Amino acid sequence: MPSNRSRTAPHPASTPRGGATRERLLRAAIELLEEGGYAAAAVAAITTRSDVAAGALYRHFPSKEELFVEVFRTAAEQELAALYEASIKQGSVSEKLDAVVRKFTSSALNKPRLAWALGYEPVDPLVDAERLIYRQTYRERLADLLRIGIANGELPAQDADLSAAALIGAISEALVSPLSPVGEGVEVEELVDSLSRFCRQAVGASPE
Amino acid sequence: MPSNRSRTAPHPASTPRGGATRERLLRAAIELLEEGGYAAAAVAAITTRSDVAAGALYRHFPSKEELFVEVFRTAAEQELAALYEASIKQGSVSEKLDAVVRKFTSSALNKPRLAWALGYEPVDPLVDAERLIYRQTYRERLADLLRIGIANGELPAQDADLSAAALIGAISEALVSPLSPVGEGVEVEELVDSLSRFCRQAVGASPE
DNA sequence: GCGCAATGTGAATCGCGATTCACTATGCTG
DNA sequence: CAGCATAGTGAATCGCGATTCACATTGCGC
Incomplete structure (x- = not known):
């Protein structure tokens, strides 16, 4: 043609x-x-x-709302891709979790306000719906990762969905709270380390 | 007079x-x-x-904003009082943590939207400031509780502030997410149990 | 070189929610 | 009673941000 x-x-x-x-x-x-x-x-x-x-x-x-739906969708795809990448590398679930936490963390730390806006700030219904899908997806993927660990004995038995949600919440809160007074703290590395440790311990991954 | x-x-x-x-x-x-x-x-x-x-x-x-400042302040006081109550009972930190989780949880489960609005929904600056104070206070109190546990050997060494923030995030997210489709789930008790277990494990409290 | 579709302009309009204000009602206090 | 402060009314006004629209401009296909 x-x-x-x-x-x-x-x-x-x-x-x-x-x-x-x-x-x-x-x-x-x-x-x-x-x-x-x-x-x-x-x-x-x-x-x-x-x-x-x-x-x-x-x-x-067609409207401002639709523009933001696209913004959110794009951002969500990137986050999910990053999560996927982190999750296929290496072997141990503990290591994967660490990678996920670092990925999640680095984007959030780079652009705290953006992370907040994308993840939490209430917006128009259309956009909110988009975000709900993203959150759910992210949680499910994370839960999948946990389930694998549970299945092969790396993690103790637990409600994978709940743990996934709790992990997301823990990470978000830990990142958002201390950083609200915009000033980029000094011990970012330390914070991330602590957080990663916390998360792995929370799901019962073997230390180190 | x-x-x-x-x-x-x-x-x-x-x-x-x-x-x-x-x-x-x-x-x-x-x-x-x-x-x-x-x-x-x-x-x-x-x-x-x-x-x-x-x-x-x-x-x-004087304004709608001020009305809400009062609403938020009152709610915050109640929450903090509840936290305090839970934290002075019993002996073991693990038990106290369990009590805190249940207190926090029950109010959030009863009124999910209210919990969301009070804790997360962005509002006017004045109100936001109020909320910031509340969050910080809650986190500090929780951190205090953790520090006690760390000091007397019930909990392993850790960044108490970060752990406190992460706990709050974990609880909020775990409660908000699965409950968004308003329908009151069936396994509320189970959810709370899992969550309490998760939290205690996350900070390294001895099981049971 | 014409015509049409895509693209852009920006002032006017709309919608919506907070706030004001002139006025009324109530009931104490002296 | 008279005076006066507290309370309440609700239509009008304000402010502000999204959206519309009548009018350019541009550039390609014919």
Whole structure:
């Protein structure tokens, strides 16, 4: 189908300026989330940062909500991919858990506000639904990892779903609380070590 | 000072109707938080439920925000009192921890939305500040409890502050997640048992 | 070189919730 | 009683952010 397609596909692309505005909008939204949470990510702010007028947003998304659904979905995919990566490496469940904690931790520490916004901050219903799916998925994957450990005797018997949820909660809280006064603490490494130890002990993984 | 006090104290009380409107407003606010979170607790909703007009709220509070500061403060005091009670009973740290988990849990399970709103839902700055104090206090008290255990050898050495934060996170997440589809699960008892076990294991308390 | 679709503009509009305010009612105190 | 402070009313107002829309501009296919 080279030349002829009656009623050709809309139009490939053709922006007067440089990059795709759509991408700039998404990027701006993420940046604003990083800086000031959902409250800072107003339409005006997003479009201003993208060097377009407010109306332009609606040429690319049916609503602000839908834009954020995409932001959340993208972020969730990245997190889940990272979790997957961490979970296939190495052998021992304890090591995998350690890797997961570090992965999870490093992104959260790099961008605390973003992590908070993506994970906890209540937003519009549509976005919330998206987040619920992500959380559930993350929990399930983590529970799978635990189940493997339980099955092969590395971990004691336990409710894997509950443990997974509790781990996520423990990590989030431990990271969010001490870091709220934005100042990047000094003992980040130490914190992560302690946290990793805590998590492994919590599920009964053999030490070290 | 029986009869005379030039410029007597303002005025004791005198409502045309029954109870103190102020109390009704606070109560209504809590009920609405329980039912639909902060979003449902609009001034109009609060005043309607209290059988007064919107303006009446401003006879008792300088702003909606201040009303909620009071709501949060009261709730926080109750929680902290409960924590204190649980922590002075019995002897072993493991038992105390168990008591704390159950106390914390039962209130959260009774009113999940309220727990969420009080603990996590972002609100106005003033209220948020209040919550921050509460969280910090709760964490410190819990950390104190852990430190006692560490000191007398019941718990292994660890970062008590981090463990306290992680415990709170674990409990919150474990309770909130599986209960989001409001339906009261069947195995509440089981859940609490598992959670208590998880927490005690997480801090390295001797089993049982 | 025309026409049309995509894209962008930005002021006006909408919606919604908090807050105000002029007025009324109540009941104490002197 | 008169005076006055407390309480309450509820429509009007304010503020603020999302969304719309009538009007450019651009660039490709014909």
